Each structure stands twice: as structure tokens, then as C-alpha cells.
Amino acid sequence: MYNSKTAIAVLITLTTSFAACSRNDKETNDDRQDDKENAATTIRDSLMDSPEQVSADFTLLPGIAAGKIKIDGNTEEVFELLGKPDSSDAAMQKMVAFWFQEQDGVRHSTSIFAARTTEELSPSRVRQIRVTSPAFKTKEGFGVNDTLMEIKKAYDVQHIKYPLTPNQIIQVWNDKDGIAFEIGDDQRCKAVIIFKKGDDPTSTYLPLR
Template sequence: MSKNIDFVFKAIFQIENFWNFRSLLNYIAGLKFATLMIFKHAMVNNTQSSTALGGVKFKGRLTKSFVFNRCKQLSLILLSFSLLFSCTESQKTTSGASGDQSTQSSNELVAVGTGSRPANAPIVVPSDSLIVPGEGLGNIKLDAEAAPIMKKLGKPDAGDAAMGKAVATWFEQHDSTGHALSIFTAKDMGNSPVAKVKQIRVTAPAYKTEQGIGAFSTLTEIQKVFKVRKEKGYQIKQEQIAVYADPSGIAFEVDKDGRCIGIVVYAKGDLHPDTYARLVPGSIISK
């Protein structure tokens, strides 16, 4: 009988080495110790009138076959627990890896307009919020026919028109103190009656260049990306605003704190001197 018991415990040791899970090994060690104590107690008192093992009571001598059968049952139980623990650990590992990937994945995608992103993470700007110097802003393209764009945007909150030129402005939530989108259009008088987009101005931080530059960017950040030069600024509500333009077709309005408050997209070349007189009603152009 002792050989049979040794055989069972050798099998248990092999299960331990095979699965090699700390939590499982601790559980098995406790079971082995308890089982060994029961066997030793039973061998010493095998002549007693009754013995309990595995919840079964019987009278008489403890037989080899009984002990061996109980050992086999314990081996199966331990093997079942091994399989259960292995499945649980595998699910935890898979779940953890998936969570990390989701987070990463999740950490690569930058929130447009927040101004914050993980270090070295790629900048992702939605196409309808992308500023492209000399070309356009989102779905509004320079030199595109103005009528379909105006129809899509709806009635402007403010505007002015004269001599084939017009400016239309839309405010966020129709509140004149909110972020603004302005479009300057012009007709080629004498050649075409169709008004086309010539300049676009935006103050909402959701619109950015592919490098992540937009409203709320600092002048230092702008100068790292664009070769801007200082142009004539303007004054509005007793605040002086500086203007920095890049000949690729983009200009930045910068406040006294060195932070961008607005961006104008225009055709490549020099910034038109009347730009802010057109796009910022009530502004006074600096001398």
C-alpha cells in the first residue's frame, strides 16, 4: 500500500512541475499534507471499529484497494483543479494583454482641441478639422465656389458685403462671445458672377494643422513649425493683437501672453493688408 501512496504523490509532484502556478502549488501542498496526515492516522488505527476517509464510513480493516482507490480519486481531483487554475490564469493573461493594447491603442489616438497628448504620440487630426496652409480648413477649400458652402453652414450670424466681396461669420451657439468661423469671398467682377472662397478665419481650438498647431498654441510652438514673420497687427477692445504669417498661406493672431487666438488660411504668398479689417469687425489695423 505504501508503494501505491508513493506512486500517487509522485504523480502529484509531476502535476505541480507541469503546471507551475504559484497559487495552485500552495493549494496542492495543503491537500498533500492533509491527505498524508489522514493516511498516517488510518494506518496506525487500522484496527479500530470505524474509520472515516473522504466522507465514507466503514467498519473493519483498512484495505489496500480502498486506500488506492481514494488516492486515485484525490489525483483526479488535483488534476481537475490544475486544469481549472490553468484556464483562469490564461484568461487573466489574455485579458491583461488585451487591456494594455486597448489602452495603447487607446493612448495613440490624440483628442483634437485639448492640447494634451502622450509624449511621442502621433498627432491625429480629423480631416474635417484639419488646417492646410494655402489650401483650406476642413471641408472648406480656398477658391471653391462659395454658394454650396454657405448653404451647408446655414445663415451666418454676422456679415458684410460690397462690390462683389463679402464676409460671413458664424459663432459657436450663435453667441458673439464664442468661437468664430469667418469666410471671405470675392467675385471676379466682369469675368464671373460666381463668388469664391478667398480667406478663412477660425478661432476654435478644434481646428489644427497636421503638426497640432491651432488656437491656444504658443508663439514658441508656432515658430518651431512655421517660418513666420511679424506683420501688421490690429487692436480690438483696447487689446493689441500681433500677427505672424507664413508665406505658405497661414497667419496666426497672438495675444499679449504669446498665445494664438485665431488662424487665417489664405492663398500662398503675402498676407493681404486688409485681411483683418475684413475678417475682424471693429478692429483697428496697427500702423
């Protein structure tokens, strides 16, 4: 009788141990599978958001583009890219449009000035682009928050004063190759303007603010 009880106890113990080991093995395999799936997701994300791609989306090219927004580009393509503007105004075949985005508690804007020719059914084309987000940088790494002294080392900029109000003057430093930097009282860049090389940005800059 004693031996029978002992045998049964040993059998129960072995069965329980085997079941526990099976559960542990299953959990370990499940964990490994989850780790593999997470790793695969991380790799896919890193490939989709590679530094080259992110840089291309926010590169300031004088006279050419601000990220994916191109000078002389069709404004309909800009609307497809950025969506409906948060604010816009149009008159006499000219238009300004604004998009706003919160970043680290600060509201930044992307704005464009566009115009169309007098030709019938001619598309509206981007003439100027203004950005205030520090995410946008030139190939040399300059943009919002950089100092005027640093910018002068890389660009042949000329000082332009814009009277915003009778008591407020906007300080803009303009490079004829198609880029200008709006400088604040702290001598740091507050916005970057991209325009066509050789154009005079003074006639269309103010509406972009």
C-alpha cells in the same frame, strides 16, 4: 384528502416556478437583444465619427483649406455646408460672413472673406478663412491655444502688426505658404487665418475679426 391537498400544492409550486423561470428567461433574452442593439449602434456611431473623418473636418491646410471650407471655393457651397451666416456684409463684389458656435462656454467663430471677379455671373470665391475654435488643427497639431514659441518651431512666420484701434495692436505671425496665427498678450494663438499661397493677407484680414 391530505395527499390530494399536498399534490395540488406541489403542482401550484411547480407551475409558479416554471412561470417565473420563463419570465426570467424572457427578460434575459430581451436584455441580450438590447445589448446587441446597443452594441451595433455604438459600432455604427464609431464608424460614422471615426478619428480620420473628424480630423479631416477640422484640418488646417496652409493655402488650401480650413476643414471643408476651401480657398477659391464657391461661397454658395460654404453656405450649404454651414448654413445661413449669423452675420454678413457685402459691397463692391466683396463679402465677409461669420458663423458663431458655443463650445465649453466660449463663443468661437468661423469667418470668410470672399470676392468675385468683374466677369459677368462669376461666382463669389473664398479668399481668406479665419477660425477661433481649438478644434481646428494643422497636420502638425498646431492651432488656437498653442504658444508662439511652439508655432515658430514648425512654421517660418514673420511678425505683422495690425492697428485695430489707436490703442490696440493685433499681433499676427504670417507664413507665406498661406497660414497666419493671431497671437494674444499671453503669447498664445487666438485665431488661425488661411489664405492663398503668395497672397498678401494684410488687405483683407481686419474685416474677418
